[in-house]
Amino acid sequence: MALPDVVVVGAGVIGAACAEALTAHGIRVLVLDRAAPAAGTTASGEGNVLVSDKEPGPELGLAQASRRRWPTLLAELREELGPSAAEVEWDPKGGLVVATTADAAQPLATFAAAQREAGVDARPISTSEAAELEPHLTKAVTAAVHYPEDAQLQPVLATTTLLAAVRKRGGRVRSGTEALGVDRSGTGAVQAVRTNRGRIPCSAVINACGPWSGDFARAAGAPIQILPRRGVVLVTAPLPPDTVRHKVYDADYVGAVASGDADLQTSTVVESTKAGTVLIGSSRQRVGFDGTLRVEVLRELARKAVNLFPFLAEVQIMRSYGGFRPYAPDHLPVIGEDPRLPGLWHATGHEGAGIGLAAATGQLVAELFTGRDPHVDPKPFRVDRPQ
Structure with a gap:
């Protein structure tokens, strides 16, 4: 050979x-x-x-x-x-980023404007348009940006x-x-x-x-x-099709991604899969290779997800999983x-x-x-x- x-x-x-x-x-x-x-x-x-x-x-x-x-x-x-051998469940469903406080609305708009200058299709939309895209979304949305290029596999x-x-x-x-x-x-x-x-x-x-x-x-x-940076995701029981149509996250997610803080950070990310389950994230924490699932992290993820999609309060969590991301300073x-x-x-x-x-x-x-x-x-x- x-x-x-x-x-x-x-x-x-x-x-x-x-x-x-x-x-x-x-x-x-x-x-x-x-x-x-x-x-x-x-x-x-x-x-x-x-x-x-x-x-x-x-x-x-x-x-x-x-x-x-x-x-x-x-x-x-x-x-x-x-x-059949190349099926990866590619889904160009787009993303929706929302602010849920008055203070977060302008930073979201500023961030999207900078991305547009860099060639990203970042479309500011009204709160009513956000509700059309995601009918189960919280009514507390103060600003929203639609990202048609976001996808999932x-x-x-x-x-x-x-x-x-x-x-x-x-x-x-x-x-x-x-x-x-x-x-x-x-x-x-x-x-x-x-x-x-x-x-x-x-x-x-x-x-x-x-x-x-x-x-x-x-x-x-x-x-x-x-360095390893630990993250945890919750998985719900399967829901009817189109319950959550896009990748939806709160505007604070961008700050968590960019942060180098070692302490626990959570931000709301909600999206569905082809199987009908809903994935709820996300957390970031530098704890070495300690794989312990911490109840306080799971509770925080669930609480923030319900704030974004209130109907999730009545949905059963089927499982959770965690892993380590390769983090460069x-x-x-x-x-x-x-x-x-x-x-x-x-x-x-x-x-x-x-x-x-x-x-x-x-x-x-x-x-x-x-x-x-x-x-x-x-x-x-x-x-x-x-x-």
Whole structure:
């Protein structure tokens, strides 16, 4: 069996997107994961593909590129794999951001105006128009912005579809294999990945380990600062179709996303799934890798969701789940080759936006790896950027 050109460490959506984009260019890829594909951060995501929550800047540009790329990529994968093998529950349903206090109305309008200058379709609408879009929404709305570009997909299905394409092109995916570090050649470049199942020769390795990326980078001898940030989601019992029609969140969500505060932050996010369940989030808290589900967090999420959609007070919560997001202190992903160790690449630090940013991230990694012109400016994401 031919040795891989590239070993991707991490079989979540970011690692899968990188592997898919590389194999599309004929590069031999092996994807490793110490558990199973999509079993970590990806399985804990809501599947958001958003432009509405990002202020103008590099991350928004990456999000816009990824939002454009996802439908095209999914169409290509359906053509290659067949419709049933490439079903990811893509839903371009749009988003609705609302203010529920007088003080929040102007900041929401200002934020949307700045996004429009950056090319985002951000449409201020009246409170009555918001009620037409979401009939069960609270009557306390003071301002609203409609984001038609926001979308959703099922993150586990998206990941397994990307990996199916990798396999079809001759790439391999190996579960239960933990990457322990890298071996260097006489010139100091990567020449192999060390794992708990032996040594794998390769010319490059991509660190797509999500919240554990900092650990792998240190083991490889090129440390980066990626921290785990825990989030929790509530899941309701199935509801009738169109009960919640868009991704709906309170305007304070944008501030929580951008904050680096280690303390618990919660903001109201409500959206439905194809199965009829409603997902309720979101929380952010830096607690290391402590996976304890805290009752006070669940209670706060439920309380704020009822404030946004009062009917939820009568709806049963079926389950809750949590996970760790890869958090970079400057809130930008780390994408590209590490100048300290030739052959070591990073694709991590996307925090809660990994699903939405994956398509463009994979494309950017493949462009940089093959020497093609990048479709977005890679400089803001380089590992040695100014902090």
